[in-house]
Amino acid sequence: MRKWLVQPEFAVERDENRCVQCQACVRQCANDVHAFDSVSNCVISDGSKCVGCHRCATLCPTNAIQIKQVELDFRPNASWTPATIRNLYKQAEGGGVVLAGMGNDKPYRIYWDHLLLNASQVTNPSIDPLREPMELRTFLGAKPDHVHFEKTDGKTHLKTTSKTKLGPQLELQIPVMFSAMSYGSISLNASIALARAAGLAGTFANTGEGGLHKSIFPNADNMIVQVASGRFGVDAAYLNRAAAVEIKIGQGAKPGIGGHLPGNKVDREVSQTRMIPEGSDAISPAPHHDIYSIEDLRQLVFAIKEATRYEKPVSVKIAAVHNIAAIASGCVHAGADIVAIDGFRGGTGAAPLITRDNVGIPIELALASVDTRLREEGIRNRASLVCAGGIRSSGDVIKAIALGADAVYIGTAACVAMGCHLCQKCYTGKCNWGIATQDPTLTRRLNPEVAVQRLTNLLRGWAAEIKEILGGLGVNAIESLRGNREHLRAVGLHENELRILGVKHAGEGA
Amino acid sequence: MKQIVAREEYCIGCRLCEINCIVHRSQSKNIITAFRHEREGLTPSVVVESSGQHNFAVQCRHCADAPCVEACITGAMTRDPETGAVICDTKRCVSCWSCIMVCPAGAVMRGASGKPASKCDQCAGESEPCCVAGCPNAALKWEEVND
Numbered sequence: 001m002r003k004w005l006v007q008p009e010f011a012v013e014r015d016e017n018r019c020v021q022c023q024a025c026v027r028q029c030a031n032d033v034h035a036f037d038s039v040s041n042c043v044i045s046d047g048s049k050c051v052g053c054h055r056c057a058t059l060c061p062t063n064a065i066q067i068k069q070v071e072l073d074f075r076p077n078a079s080w081t082p083a084t085i086r087n088l089y090k091q092a093e094g095g096g097v098v099l100a101g102m103g104n105d106k107p108y109r110i111y112w113d114h115l116l117l118n119a120s121q122v123t124n125p126s127i128d129p130l131r132e133p134m135e136l137r138t139f140l141g142a143k144p145d146h147v148h149f150e151k152t153d154g155k156t157h158l159k160t161t162s163k164t165k166l167g168p169q170l171e172l173q174i175p176v177m178f179s180a181m182s183y184g185s186i187s188l189n190a191s192i193a194l195a196r197a198a199g200l201a202g203t204f205a206n207t208g209e210g211g212l213h214k215s216i217f218p219n220a221d222n223m224i225v226q227v228a229s230g231r232f233g234v235d236a237a238y239l240n241r242a243a244a245v246e247i248k249i250g251q252g253a254k255p256g257i258g259g260h261l262p263g264n265k266v267d268r269e270v271s272q273t274r275m276i277p278e279g280s281d282a283i284s285p286a287p288h289h290d291i292y293s294i295e296d297l298r299q300l301v302f303a304i305k306e307a308t309r310y311e312k313p314v315s316v317k318i319a320a321v322h323n324i325a326a327i328a329s330g331c332v333h334a335g336a337d338i339v340a341i342d343g344f345r346g347g348t349g350a351a352p353l354i355t356r357d358n359v360g361i362p363i364e365l366a367l368a369s370v371d372t373r374l375r376e377e378g379i380r381n382r383a384s385l386v387c388a389g390g391i392r393s394s395g396d397v398i399k400a401i402a403l404g405a406d407a408v409y410i411g412t413a414a415c416v417a418m419g420c421h422l423c424q425k426c427y428t429g430k431c432n433w434g435i436a437t438q439d440p441t442l443t444r445r446l447n448p449e450v451a452v453q454r455l456t457n458l459l460r461g462w463a464a465e466i467k468e469i470l471g472g473l474g475v476n477a478i479e480s481l482r483g484n485r486e487h488l489r490a491v492g493l494h495e496n497e498l499r500i501l502g503v504k505h506a507g508e509g510a
Numbered sequence: 511m512k513q514i515v516a517r518e519e520y521c522i523g524c525r526l527c528e529i530n531c532i533v534h535r536s537q538s539k540n541i542i543t544a545f546r547h548e549r550e551g552l553t554p555s556v557v558v559e560s561s562g563q564h565n566f567a568v569q570c571r572h573c574a575d576a577p578c579v580e581a582c583i584t585g586a587m588t589r590d591p592e593t594g595a596v597i598c599d600t601k602r603c604v605s606c607w608s609c610i611m612v613c614p615a616g617a618v619m620r621g622a623s624g625k626p627a628s629k630c631d632q633c634a635g636e637s638e639p640c641c642v643a644g645c646p647n648a649a650l651k652w653e654e655v656n657d
Contacts, residue, residue, distance in 0.1 A: 017542075018542060020529075020541060020542060020545035020546070021545070022525065022529050022545070023525075024524050024525060024526055024529070027522075027523055027524055027525065028522070028524055059524055059526065059646060061526055061529050061530075061541055061644075062541055062542055440563045441562075441563040444519060444520055444521070444522060444563070444647075445522045445647060446647075447520040447647045447648050447649065449648055450647060450648050
């Protein structure tokens with residue numbers, strides 16, 4: 001057998017004292033790492049095929065398997081790291097573009113980890129969320145510039161009624177939504193689980209550009225449907241069935257480029273949902289071919305508003321790139337009711353590695369600069385801001401809201417809740433956890449009932465944590481925290497970063 | 511009565527139910543000891559049937575009109591009046607295998623040591639059968655079933 005320059009990344013270590021030869025690992029690995037050898041009468045593992053997804057180690061009933069990263073000792077070199085060298089070998093072997101799944105994994109600064117929250121002490125009282133009401137409900141959509149009231153004479157008392165007509169709003173019971181992940185890139189079971197969990201938690205899931213499968217129709221009230229450059233699955237019924245419509249301009253993991261769902265993943269159900277022929281590649285162009293300016297975007301926003309009789313908020317999702325503040329401002333001027341900004345840590349089912357790891361800017365800086373810009377222009381009320389890409393915990397949610405977001409999208413965190421182990425091999429279609437695959441032997445591994453329970457548990461846990469922190473801040477409603485950067489202090493950041501974030505350094509008082 | 515219900519659409523064919531069943535039926539109740547030292551004398555009373563992507567776990571259906579009870583020549587196969595489960599009194603079983611011949615689900619097996627007949631007793635005494643408790647994908651459910 002010819003040896004390859006690319007050496008295995010993982011080694012499978014089997015504790016022979018614990019292994020009972022039950023072969024659960026053999027039956028679970030879609031990459032054929034484990035095999036039962038009838039000559040030696042035991043399971044033999046080949047680490048060179050291992051992607052590090054931990055499916056075998058997790059299901060091993062005796063915990064006999066450990067997956068170890070192979071540490072091949074390249075000569076130490078700060079510039080030519082093992083990952084760089086490996087990719088060069090890989091590319092020299094196959095030519096073409098190196099693909100990757102999930103989000104940017106390079107050690108760029110994570111600003112969430114440099115921001116700290118305040119708490120009440122002596123001069124202002126903290127609130128106990130277990131004893132006092134705590135409001136996590138928030139509304140996404142355009143808010144009016146002014147509110148006009150009318151005083152009318154009731155029989156016995158003076159009544160006040162608002163004369164201002166409020167546009168369509170999304171009502172969220174927790175300011176966390178599930179990011180756009182298309183049916184096709186993820187399995188139907190995963191899509192169903194996200195939709196149902198969103199319904200139970202009083203929030204929203206996003207179809208991505210894969211269309212709305214008929215089995216999700218009952219949860220359509222909790223779905224945001226996406227109109228992306230490929231226009232897959234889009235028709236008037238699709239737009240009107242959902243709670244809101246999102247125009248996808250860009251994605252944090254791969255700003256500026258489109259998408260490609262290989263034909264082998266386009267089975268009958270995917271083809272019907274996307275409204276394309278079975279087995280054909282689903283190619284999303286890099287730009288929308290009808291949008292080459294803010295004016296064009298405005299046309300599409302209003303075409304969708306017309307199609308939905310102005311009853312549904314229209315969101316525009318953009319990737320965080322250099323000129324994000326001006327772009328977001330343009331989106332608001334174009335009539336977007338919600339602007340979703342996706343940072344460079346946002347995940348994907350497949351992207352060129354070079355794009356994933358090198359394009360875009362951190363969401364924290366993008367969010368702060370957009371919020372600042374919209375306030376300066378006096379149009380912050382005209383659109384809600386949704387922060388996406390790299391939200392890992394309820395702590396990140398609170399910090400995002402304090403920086404100016406109305407709500408956040410979680411994609412990777414939701415996948416992890418369903419079992420994802422971040423092996424980054426989504427693009428192979430062999431997801432051992434049944435999430436990023438259409439293989440019927442693998443998709444059944446994700447029981448939606450189990451996944452719904454896990455997702456709602458996650459949101460319930462986050463809700464409790466957010467309430468605890470809000471209580472500590474002395475704030476009793478999430479909307480009172482939005483954009484209140486006084487509740488944040490930074491540690492270890494440069495003056496430029498502090499200025500962009502609009503946050504004082506820790507140690508500075510009010 | 512309460513039954514173990516197999517759901518083919520979520521069964522992933524990992525066979526952990528078989529393994530958990532073996533451990534439950536062992537003396538030691540320890541998986542490594544059970545497989546290393548007791549395996550010869552143990553038969554799982556659940557078997558995963560597999561064909562391609564389709565798998566499901568088969569165990570005794572505890573039929574309302576159980577053929578094995580009818581066929582048993584010694585009266586070893588009886589129905590527990592309290593739980594409704596069909597159980598085999600291993601002391602009375604003479605290993606004639608009449609039960610195996612008549613079982614429509616193929617859920618009665620020969621014991622690993624040759625005798626007596628081995629079948630699911632729904633883990634009598636446990637809050638739920640161990641195959642259900644250990645299923646990683648909730649493909650087995652322990653629920654009230656009306657016929």
